[in-house]
Amino acid sequence: MTPEAIRALVGAGRIDRRVYTDPAIFALEIERIFARAWIYVGHDSQVPRPGDFFTTSVAARPVVMIRDDDGAIRVLRNRCGHRGAMVVTQRSGSARLLRCPYHGWTFRRDGALDAVPLADGYDGSGFDRCNPAYGMPKLARVANYRGFVFASLAADGPDLETFLGPARGSLDNMVERAPDGALEIAGGCFRAVQRNNWKIYLENLHDGVHAPVVHQASIEASRSAAARPDARPSFALDVVAANGAGYRTMGQLQVNCYPHGHSDMRGFRRTDADDPQFAAYVASLSARLGRERAAEVLADNRHNAMVYPSFSVHPAFQQLRVIIPQCVERTVIEVWCLRMKGAPPLLHRRTIAFANAVHSPASIVKVDDLEAYERVQNGLAHDAPAWVSAERGAAGDPAVAASALDERFIRNQYAAWNDYMAGAA
Ligand code: FES
Ligand SMILES: [Fe+2]
Structure with a gap:
């Protein structure tokens, strides 16, 4: 494919459906994106x-x-x-x-x-x-x-820190949240073989519009469970119910876009806890960082961050997601949990509860996302419509951060996609 033919696949907020379905484009992505990036x-x-x-x-x-x-x-x-x-x-x-x-x-x-x-x-x-x-x-x-190991098949290109750019902030925040200043992988991973192109998954990461729709069933289930007279406070229920935040709340969540396709989204879930173990955690973090800095680190509530094209993190709940494309319509996603060294057991229990509630292939949240991704893949399999739309929020001032209602982060991913695929990166 000529660079012109590649560029013609992605217009202003519009993506040719073949970008998700053509095995030849997929093969090119592996060589031009995954074999060049970190x-x-x-x-x-x-x-x-x-x-x-x-x-x-x-x-x-x-x-x-x-x-x-x-x-x-x-x-x-x-x-x-x-x-x-x-x-x-x-x-x-x-x-x-x-x-x-x-x-x-x-x-x-x-x-x-x-x-x-x-x-x-x-x-x-x-x-x-x-x-x-x-x-x-x-x-x-x-x-x-800071413990996250990256590799590149390309001998040249930006060094890792330059490549990460401001997306480093989410990795920094993740490490700084640990009282001992270090993290470790805890246990094995969830591994889902998804029947969708890898980009369909990335295009969902800061999508605040889908949450109340796709996750309606789990939101309602969590609300009715929380309303039962014998209900006890539950972190997992709160995590699931947060998807029901209205468009107004989603519209207030900041989404930042960075070079190379990276992005992050500020948090919408409560990250502290009314628990003596949480107070002990804050105390030990303050002992290392000082009270003011510890408060800053904890207030820096990032829901998730994308390191395009292979990696996503949830800093506050210590989750990693690794994106491993298999073929044009199949993607493996691995979800790993980290343990913060020096933190009381409650913090790690919350990490595990978050993974089970949201990221497990058997979670009542994730199954609905998987269904939506597969429907998109199936819907794009045939000739019409020729284009996918990612135009929402196009009128937004590029100097101001987007919100979780905008699709700017998707357009930012395609700016990087074009650079890699058409040769500029
Ligand atoms: S020893 Fe490895 S292929 Fe023969
Ligand atoms: Fe979702």
């Missing part, structure tokens, strides 16, 4: 000791994040230098050497080939054990921002 790989707490590893994928390539002997985190292509088999098949673990399950070639923690069986069989062949071409290649760039 992609979230994992959290450094998943690999605390040398030899600890975690597997995932970057731009459709299987990768291993592994702690090397010198303490550095490497991200290696999970591909054997012999015949190309995936070397590490476990999701996570620890190993002195990585051994390919096919013919037993072994690799060191930096990806270098360590040994091959029947080595003398290669005499006279040109095979050289020290040639990096026989190893597990390192990804071109790896960087760790």
Whole structure:
């Protein structure tokens, strides 16, 4: 496709339906967006000791994040230098050497080939054990921002901090909320295989218009449960009921758009709690940061933030969402919970309750989103209408933050999409 043909797919607030359905466009997205941008790989707490590893994928390539002997985190292509088999098949673990399950070639923690069986069989062949071409290649760039590990297949481009830009604020806030100033991944993840293009998911992240409609059933259920005479205060009920905030409230929620397609949205859920453990948490945070700074960190209530194209965080409730496109109409979303080091158990219980209430594939909230995404995907499968609309809020002053009723953040994602796809990024 020529750059002109690509640019013609996205007009002012209008997107050609093929952007969500054409496998050739999807293949181009993987090479031009996911293979160029910084992609979230994992959290450094998943690999605390040398030899600890975690597997995932970057731009459709299987990768291993592994702690090397010198303490550095490497991200290696999970591909054997012999015949190309995936070397590490476990999701996570620890190993002195990585051994390919096919013919037993072994690799060191930096990806270098360590040994091959029947080595003398290669005499006279040109095979050289020290040639990096026989190893597990390192990804071109790896960087760790406050525990969040990103990698890029591209050797050039902005460094990670420049790429994140103001979106860094949400990652900072997440870390600063921990009394000990550090986070760790807690347990495994929710993993949903969604029958929708990856962008349909991103276009929902700050969408305050869908919430009272799509989530009507769970809002009503939470309201009637809360109204029962024997009802007790429930964090999970409050979390679900918040989707019922009216358009006026949603219109007051600020949505900020940043370069490279990133964005964030200020919070609409109450994040404090009337509980002695919450008071103890505030006290320990204040002991580290001082009262004033601790109050600032807690008042910085961000509902969620998008690091385009692969990562979203909920700072106040310590959730991560990882976007892993599989094909044009299938996307894996993983939801991870973090534990704030030094925080009382109540805080982590709320993190888990939030994940169960909102992010679990079995939650009464998420199932309705999944249904909506799939209906969009199905609706776009055929020729008409040719365009999707993301025009709401077009008259807004670009110098002023948008609201959760505007689709400006979607247009901001497509500005980045165009830059990557048509070559400017
Ligand atoms: S493919 Fe890995 S050892 Fe043969
Ligand atoms: Fe939703």
